[in-house]
Amino acid sequence: MNQTSLRDVTVLGSTGSIGQNTLDVIARHPDRYVVHALSAHSNMQKLAEQALQHRVACVVVPDALTAHNFDSAWALHTPLSKKPEVRVGPQALVHTAAEAQGQIVMAAIVGAAGLPAALAAAQSGKRVLLANKEALVAAGSFFMQAVCDNKAELLPIDSEHNAIFQCLPHHDRQAHKNPGGQNNKGVTRLILTASGGPFRQQATELLQHVTPDQACAHPNWRMGRKISVDSATMLNKGLEVIEAHWLFGMPADKIDVVIHPQSIVHSMVQYSDGSVLAQMGNPDMRTPIAYGLGFPDRIEAGVSHLDLTAVGKLEFEAVDFDRYPCLKLAYQALNSGQTACVVLNAANEIAVEAFLTYQLSYLDIPKVVAQSLDWQVGQGWSNPTSIDDVLIIDQAVRTFALEACQKNKKS
């Protein structure tokens, strides 16, 4: 490959688990990728290290204080190097996601906070590597419309959706090319695999007192703390069911979840002739990240090759919805509509944050989500059609869910 085929990459959420894995893959391919911009929220030390290593043109930080902290971190370690442009605030994030210099945008901010920038990348016709599943959960309909209208290239980075993408026929890979799942070329069902998280075999009554560290100790994946808790409750799988619905145009009743403790089969597609195609690999996010960066080429990711003889056995179990009530709530939200999905996501973000800061017990997470979903029925909100609509609902739910957390803590 020659220098003219270098592609510029912007990594939103570069200091997180996905962001760091993305930069790891990029560093293996200096002949293919140049990092244009990075964003982070609090970890300015890491951001400064990344900015120096990848010689980026600009970084985006949330406010004046973090900009000051970035300057200090830069001055401490790299006083003689040319400092990147420091952009500040949510609008700068949106602008950076959309600007022409970044041909590929990795959307790896955690939570609904990542939606405006991910949407801006889609609206400006980028190749969007979507890790931020909350964006599709909160805004699936108009996010996919933006992808379609602006000829953006949406590549799912969640390992399950990346697996499904790989197992679908070429022409069916994106719902916007196949609206409503019509003419689906024999695809009958999507099967998402789930590890079951760290408490798969624990007696439910013992879960009342689990700590954040126990909930974050995922058996197979090393991830950020929010998604780790979501994996334990399987609300994460619920978000993925909603994400799969929007990405691939499949109705909820044709998206199944099966527990697969080894996390080797990353998901499957079932066809009308009885075939089931699965994508396998060691559990390492660098595989889907490399797939998204290189597509349609396959590029080296630094991932060790799968040795099935060493794995020995692959197990599959049906989901017990009583053990994982959050997954049931997610299916209910998807069947209710986009508003309920915004509520599910926002209430969960508040409940998980409360759990991580010892303000809520683990078993109260589904209670807060369920109470928020019940409460929203009386609000009379219609389905959101813009970011502003989403943000209005999102903010109202966060206020309600915070109060619900406090009440559940007292009771």
Ligand SMILES: NC(=O)c1ccc[n+]([C@@H]2O[C@H](COP(=O)([O-])OP(=O)(O)OC[C@H]3O[C@@H](n4cnc5c(N)ncnc54)[C@H](OP(=O)(O)O)[C@@H]3O)[C@@H](O)[C@H]2O)c1
């Ligand atoms: N980790 C995985 O294996 C995995 C797999 C599939 C999908 N995902 C999805 O990928 C996304 C990122 O997950 P992660 O595990 O990488 O999370 P993470 O490790 O917690 O990293 C989150 C990133 O977002 C930044 N951030 C946090 N709050 C922000 C805000 N309000 N505004 C702007 N930036 C903010 C963080 O900056 P600071 O660190 O500087 O605070 C960090 O760079 C999530 O949507 C998750 O569901 C992750």
